[in-house]
Amino acid sequence: xxxxxxxxxxxxxxxxxxxxxxxxxxxxxxxxxxxxxxxxxxxxxxxxxxxxxxxxxxxxxxxxxxxxxxxxxxxxxxxxxxxxxxxxxxxxxxxxxxxxxxxxxxxxxxxxxxxxxxxxxxxxxxxxxxxxxxxxxxxxxxxxxxxxxxxxxxxxxxxxxxxxxxxxxxxxxxxxxxxxxxxxxxxxxxxxxxxxxxxxxxxxxxxxxxxxxxxxxxxxxxxxxxxxxxxxxxxxxxxxxxxxxxxxxxxxxxxxxxxxxxxxxxxxxxxxxxxxxxxxxxxxxxxxxxxxxxxxxxxxxxxxxxxxxxxxxxxxxxxxxxxxxxxxxxxxxxxxx
Amino acid sequence: xxxxxxxxxxxxxxxxxxxxxxxxxxxxxxxxxxxxxxxxxxxxxxxxxxxxxxxxxxxxxxxxxxxxxxxxxxxxxxxxxxxxxxxxxxxxxxxxxxxxxxxxxxxxxxxxxxxxxxxxxxxxxxxxxxxxxxxxxxxxxxxxxxxxxxxxxxxxxxxxxxxxxxxxxxxxxxxxxxxxxxxxxxxxxxxxxxxxxxxxxxxxxxxxxxxxxxxxxxxxxxxxxxxxxxxxxxxxxxxxxxxxxxxxxxxxxxxxxxxxxxxxxxxxxxxxxxxxxxxxxxxxxxxxxxxxxxxxxxxxxxxxxxxxxxxxxxxxxxxxxxxxxxxxxxxxxxxxxxxxxxxxxxxxxxxxxxxxxxxxxxxxxxxxxxxxxxxxxxxxxxxxxxxxxxxxxxxxxxxxxxxxxxxxxxxxxxxxxxxxxxxxxxxxxxxxxxxxxxxxxxxxxxxxxxxxxxxxxxxxxxxxxxxxxxxxxxxxxxxxxxxxxxxxxxxxxxxxxxxxxxxxxxxxxxxxxxxxxxxxx
Numbered sequence: 123x124x125x126x127x128x129x130x131x132x133x134x135x136x137x138x139x140x141x142x143x144x145x146x147x148x149x150x151x152x153x154x155x156x157x158x159x160x161x162x163x164x165x166x167x168x169x170x171x172x173x174x175x176x177x178x179x180x181x182x183x184x185x186x187x188x189x190x191x192x193x194x195x196x197x198x199x200x201x202x203x204x205x206x207x208x209x210x211x212x213x214x215x216x217x218x219x220x221x222x223x224x225x226x227x228x229x230x231x232x233x234x235x236x237x238x239x240x241x242x243x244x245x246x247x248x249x250x251x252x253x254x255x256x257x258x259x260x261x262x263x264x265x266x267x268x269x270x271x272x273x274x275x276x277x278x279x280x281x282x283x284x285x286x287x288x289x290x291x292x293x294x295x296x297x298x299x300x301x302x303x304x305x306x307x308x309x310x311x312x313x314x315x316x317x318x319x320x321x322x323x324x325x326x327x328x329x330x331x332x333x334x335x336x337x338x339x340x341x342x343x344x345x346x347x348x349x350x351x352x353x354x355x356x357x358x359x360x361x362x363x364x365x366x367x368x369x370x371x372x373x374x375x376x377x378x379x380x381x382x383x384x385x386x387x388x389x390x391x392x393x394x395x396x397x398x399x400x401x402x403x404x405x406x407x408x409x410x411x412x413x414x415x416x417x418x419x420x421x422x423x424x425x426x427x428x429x430x431x432x433x434x435x436x437x438x439x440x441x442x443x444x445x446x447x448x449x450x451x452x453x454x455x456x457x458x459x
Numbered sequence: 460x461x462x463x464x465x466x467x468x469x470x471x472x473x474x475x476x477x478x479x480x481x482x483x484x485x486x487x488x489x490x491x492x493x494x495x496x497x498x499x500x501x502x503x504x505x506x507x508x509x510x511x512x513x514x515x516x517x518x519x520x521x522x523x524x525x526x527x528x529x530x531x532x533x534x535x536x537x538x539x540x541x542x543x544x545x546x547x548x549x550x551x552x553x554x555x556x557x558x559x560x561x562x563x564x565x566x567x568x569x570x571x572x573x574x575x576x577x578x579x580x581x582x583x584x585x586x587x588x589x590x591x592x593x594x595x596x597x598x599x600x601x602x603x604x605x606x607x608x609x610x611x612x613x614x615x616x617x618x619x620x621x622x623x624x625x626x627x628x629x630x631x632x633x634x635x636x637x638x639x640x641x642x643x644x645x646x647x648x649x650x651x652x653x654x655x656x657x658x659x660x661x662x663x664x665x666x667x668x669x670x671x672x673x674x675x676x677x678x679x680x681x682x683x684x685x686x687x688x689x690x691x692x693x694x695x696x697x698x699x700x701x702x703x704x705x706x707x708x709x710x711x712x713x714x715x716x717x718x719x720x721x722x723x724x725x726x727x728x729x730x731x732x733x734x735x736x737x738x739x740x741x742x743x744x745x746x747x748x749x750x751x752x753x754x755x756x757x758x759x760x761x762x763x764x765x766x767x768x769x770x771x772x773x774x775x776x777x778x779x780x781x782x783x784x785x786x787x788x789x790x791x792x793x794x795x796x797x798x799x800x801x802x803x804x805x806x807x808x809x810x811x812x813x814x815x816x817x818x819x820x821x822x823x824x825x826x827x828x829x830x831x832x833x834x835x836x837x838x839x840x841x842x843x844x845x846x847x848x849x850x851x852x853x854x855x856x857x858x859x860x861x862x863x864x865x866x867x868x869x870x871x872x873x874x875x876x877x878x879x880x881x882x883x884x885x886x887x888x889x890x891x892x893x894x895x896x897x898x899x900x901x902x903x904x905x906x907x908x909x910x911x912x913x914x915x916x917x918x919x920x921x922x923x924x925x926x927x928x929x930x931x932x933x934x935x936x937x938x939x940x941x942x943x944x945x946x947x948x949x950x951x952x953x954x955x956x957x958x959x960x961x962x963x964x965x966x967x968x969x970x971x972x973x974x975x976x977x978x979x980x
Contacts, residue, residue: 325844325845326840326843326845327837327840327844327845328843330829330836333825334822334825334829334833337822337824338818340818340819341818341819341821341833342833343781343801344779344781344801344811344819344820345801345805345834345887346800346801346802346804346805346834348800348802404822404824404825405824
């Protein structure tokens, strides 16, 4: 199959070569989609409740937070970075927003608007610091965001005095469980974010340079681009998305607690990696991230319906992450040849 | 090996029994034919040249020989026995060593550790005997004339040429029957090349066979006993060196293609003003207070010669603000200018073709089009949105102008041969319409055909009024291209030669004299 493809690419002129390449890329990227389909088929056949509309909207709701965090993580990983702080930042954004949301003097409309601004603003500041500190001092983002992981968590506990904030406006909570033709609105928001991220990454100069930096930052620098700007921007975008995720979290669960989001960064990274983005940066798509998040979500839901314990589910998710990276190695080889 | 009397008598006339013998070796990668019938035999104690344009199959052949790539068909024997290594380790065990073109050194380990990495000397408890190792590494480096390098230095401190020689020293640590040198001189200056040739001569006298891969035909004639030409993955011919000529080898490599006249000479220097002047220009590594002073005129090709480590690359990087200059004045079109980043240098109309195309010039895993437009994204975008049509048009236009051989704008730059990759780097800068182009080793690892095209391009640019500053370790290259050559040594300019007075001797005298003066201090 691959040989036949190669032959056409070798002999045919430009047009066919391009379509040959995109066929190859399609095959490569479709792999994740096929894996997801197989999972869905498997769980549909083997469990009774998997393919009910109730369960599907349940899965989509559960995916939403991880998906939004993973979109931001895709930007960061594409430039060769990593953000370990998103879980803590989620808690920090949530408690700041929760504090605003419960100010009794504000109307519901004002409160939600200001809280959203506060959540995104908090995320932007934390993300900016992550990016700026690692770019300005040339530090590995692993270390800087490990620091931020502790700072944001501490800040969240400090601000709330370790207490949970609750009793948000009822209409705000209603929004969290709103459906449009069986699809949770919060998931639709995440899908819109995926579309925007896809557009930015594949259609803009900004996106092009993020990929460039992930592949060879010296070449990008010597071509006259400011690495600082793009690095800071990637982390800041990730921070802003954490803010949005925090709002959705609060709308769904009706609380803002300083201890939420522990380990969320790892799930987000897992979604990105399963989605085929290279941890070395420079290669991957946000559509892949969407599929990666879906695989994690479907697996989690399906395995529990299947009767496995949550512990087993966790083990299997771990296996899937490792498998994804192994498969990725082979895909890389296919495209290289 | 079985000898009969007649066999021995026969040997005296025919070449001795080959140590390495390849017969009709073939290899394809998917639909790409890499080797299409390579036949080659190397006698013991023979220095065998292997030449061919980029993409002729030399690299694949070497990978087959050192066990990285498995051939599809064909027979290989080493010392009369079938030879099918599955790993580089197995190849080494059979006595075949390769010094690769890409560096395999570990940058943070010391020179000595790198040399002994395969069998570090250890004491009873498994602890590395550091003194012993360092002493032996010292001896190994002394043997190849690298006296000025401390074996305790981490490799990252060494320049590219010294790394290459350390790599050679490492290969020499193990006794081998066949040593393959893959373009060993690409990064060496003539002095280091001389050292290397002395080493090769020594190996030859000890009966070791050397396969010497090079783009430089003069080196092939200097050192080789026989030479084999590859083209499109096939052996074109093998000849004794005395029975062939420069022209025949070039014809063999490029086939029926037109042989371009490489040295057409006669350049008219326009000199309508000074594009760039440096006055006492210093960068962080330059040891002298007076720094570098020079004038680069419009329409001029100014060459910078010098030994490796003389500060040529550092000078270009400082001009381009890839590294911050320390002090001194830079005048652009007569006006003082300070560049705080490459971005500002580019905005002032400067382009920089770097020495290391893979690390600094190209994004290999991205499309050719993305590489061509990397420095001029604003001209193929509106409000930050890429216009792919415009991008492809631009790429195809430069592709045609520079005679780029490529599969299409969306193919990765990694799919191109060295010469075509360099053309992409050139296209990237030409797309910005620069007034000054800094070129660091513009034809390193580039095959003969592409080299001639790049020379012609550089001349055309000069005729259009561009000012070009060319750094090269190949003196014939500088003498072919340049209107004027400045010679650097130890971060200062030690001489200047006008085109009328060009001679290798003159330039080398400056280069070595400057060196001696410095070390004499």
